[in-house]
Amino acid sequence: MVAVSPLGPDDPHEVGRWRLTGRLGEGGQGVVYLAEDPAGRRVAVKTLKTADPEARARFAREMEAARRVAPFCTAAVLDCSADAARPYVVSEFVDGPSLQRRVAERGPLRDGDLERLAVNTASALAAIHGAGIVHRDLKPANVLLGPDGPRVVDFGIAREVDAGTRTRPAGTPSYSAPESLAGRPPTPASDVFAWAGTMVYAATGRPPFGRFDRMSDVMRRIAHEHPDLGGVPPFLHGLLAECLDKDPARRPTARDLMVRLVDPSAVPSIGGEPTVPSRRRAGRGALIAAGAGLAVVAATAGIWFAVNDQRDRPGENVTTTRTASPDPTPGAGGGTKVPAAFAGTWTGTIAQPPGLGAPNGTSTDATVVLRAGESRGESVYRAWGCTDTLQVTAVDGDTLRIQETPNNTHGTTGFCLGGSLTLRLVDGRLRYESEGLGGTTSGTLGRSG
Numbered sequence: 001m002v003a004v005s006p007l008g009p010d011d012p013h014e015v016g017r018w019r020l021t022g023r024l025g026e027g028g029q030g031v032v033y034l035a036e037d038p039a040g041r042r043v044a045v046k047t048l049k050t051a052d053p054e055a056r057a058r059f060a061r062e063m064e065a066a067r068r069v070a071p072f073c074t075a076a077v078l079d080c081s082a083d084a085a086r087p088y089v090v091s092e093f094v095d096g097p098s099l100q101r102r103v104a105e106r107g108p109l110r111d112g113d114l115e116r117l118a119v120n121t122a123s124a125l126a127a128i129h130g131a132g133i134v135h136r137d138l139k140p141a142n143v144l145l146g147p148d149g150p151r152v153v154d155f156g157i158a159r160e161v162d163a164g165t166r167t168r169p170a171g172t173p174s175y176s177a178p179e180s181l182a183g184r185p186p187t188p189a190s191d192v193f194a195w196a197g198t199m200v201y202a203a204t205g206r207p208p209f210g211r212f213d214r215m216s217d218v219m220r221r222i223a224h225e226h227p228d229l230g231g232v233p234p235f236l237h238g239l240l241a242e243c244l245d246k247d248p249a250r251r252p253t254a255r256d257l258m259v260r261l262v263d264p265s266a267v268p269s270i271g272g273e274p275t276v277p278s279r280r281r282a283g284r285g286a287l288i289a290a291g292a293g294l295a296v297v298a299a300t301a302g303i304w305f306a307v308n309d310q311r312d313r314p315g316e317n318v319t320t321t322r323t324a325s326p327d328p329t330p331g332a333g334g335g336t337k338v339p340a341a342f343a344g345t346w347t348g349t350i351a352q353p354p355g356l357g358a359p360n361g362t363s364t365d366a367t368v369v370l371r372a373g374e375s376r377g378e379s380v381y382r383a384w385g386c387t388d389t390l391q392v393t394a395v396d397g398d399t400l401r402i403q404e405t406p407n408n409t410h411g412t413t414g415f416c417l418g419g420s421l422t423l424r425l426v427d428g429r430l431r432y433e434s435e436g437l438g439g440t441t442s443g444t445l446g447r448s449g
Helices: 053-066 099-106 111-130 188-204 215-224 234-243 254-262 284-292
Strands: 018-026 030-036 042-048 077-081 088-092 143-146 149-152 267-270 273-275 344-352 362-370 376-381 386-396 399-406 419-426 429-436 439-447
Touching (some): 018 042, 042 053, 111 149, 111 188, 111 234, 111 254, 188 234, 344 429, 362 429
Antiparallel strands (some): 018 030, 030 042, 042 088, 077 088, 143 149, 267 273, 344 362, 362 376, 399 419, 419 429, 429 439
């Protein structure tokens, strides 16, 4: 059963035609309430905390995208409005605990329960991706165990695959893919990595890379170490190992997962298509029916955002050092040389704005060394204890684009990460910018030698 808290003094008592009866949870974007329609049917109502034009437009896009997910795996969106005084969306109420809560209270899932969870959540993810959406925060708190089966929920931060905007990394660190932690835009392969981590938790009671007090430790293990799959049953072990590959190109697709879980004779995908022996090859309808026989999953659109698990979990506290942005296109700019105008030793202070693990921001003295006619250089971040090798990837007039690779894994305050860096020559000084998990790290460097 879902815990319901009384309404607070600042909570509304009605939203549209829906009467609010209690609080189900609160997240960064809004509040979720338990409510009733005029006939007494229970529903869930999510209202946004902010109602600026940008938030309203984003909310409307999310509702439109969510409706594209195949009906067999979505809970009905009963009502929504981006124009109300408090934008809201109403969905069916799922009366069941999250996977996070279920495992914490009763231990890991076993046998048929675990198999059903894997099949249903993989089917939901395949439908979500089929609608052109990336979930971006699949984790145990966003899988609800309803009376009619598991449901993948929380489209509050889901985005369209083809949205075309560059966003900050999203998701819960313990279940995030290495490319997401490095600041690269989320993809369906990032969701597959998160799905595998969620299944590891369901089978063992712990995240795949362990629990840590600092985000830097989580990031280090996800980026460089193998997952701990001890305790994962054989039928899932190999598949989860593939999904947790550091290289997103080597992970199976969600559709591949669905096929291979339903039909053990299927072999890994070739060109994105799962290969099934001809004598057992099944069409899309047959696969969906097979999933339905195991309590087909549903995905609530825009409603549940960690309703049952609002507090930080162990290992998800975040203490970061400088973070990284997307890797450049492989092979881009190989051997590009430093123009004479950029040559020299540049020093100054760079700062990361307030964000994850750094409520007041963080800064350091930085030194960047570039040599005319060479493609490599060095950078040193004194306060963070990080030293990087620089590789020039592109030169565009007064702009230099660089890929940084850390020479040391640990700094003085956490984990050193590489990433991409932009240096712009402005009035004889370098404008430093690097986008990453904590926002844009920036500053101005002057030539000192």
